[in-house]
Amino acid sequence: MSDIDPEELQGHRSHLIRYAMLQLRDPNLAEDVVQETLVAAIESRAKFAAQSSPRTWLVGILKHKIIDLLRKRAREPQLNVAEGEDENELVDALFKENGHWADPPQTWNAPEQSLENAHFWNVFEQCNQRMPLNTARAFMMREFMEMSTDEICQELGISTTNCWVILHRARLALRECLDMNWFGNAR
């Protein structure tokens, strides 16, 4: 049976750190979960060797480690995310008094091609980092971790309605940020 090449694992490391940072925004915590992920990978190296896409497999382990960590932290009240990260300002700026778009969304040019562009992913990452922590975290649980809304509410200790509101704001914010910084509809 072949051992994991340490260099190969290292090759995945920076990628995993970037991914963990998006969710945790704390270099030390990100370092910890990635370390645990790599250890877990080494412990089940037979499985690692059998992967057609080791990176996807590693990200799968990492997701579970991140969820475990967030769960643990949710139980420690002092680490709870502050209530009232107020993003109503954004919604107020996007819509007029009468509920119509202040500035209706324009068409995005060839969005599919953007997915193949490394620079697009940098912008996407930055747009995520610009969101308030609680908002970004809920969005990532939903879209990257593919958790159900019920699970997310539970983890974050918020009501279902609040969860929908937060996810909606996240999408509005992300859309706006990509619109201005990538699709070139700067105003």
Next chain:
Amino acid sequence: MIDCKHNTELLSQSYDRPITLRERIAMRMHLMMCRGCRNFEKQLTFLRKAARELPRKL
């Protein structure tokens, strides 16, 4: 007739919960008449796709 603000809320929630028939009809009616919201709807689809590809792309 729902406005854009409400319509975008429903569009977004359609990604998070089952939408009632009444809500679906309200959205369709609005979308027929509103280009801004049609663009928004397409962009929401793109956002989900992009977010779910992120682990492979970073």
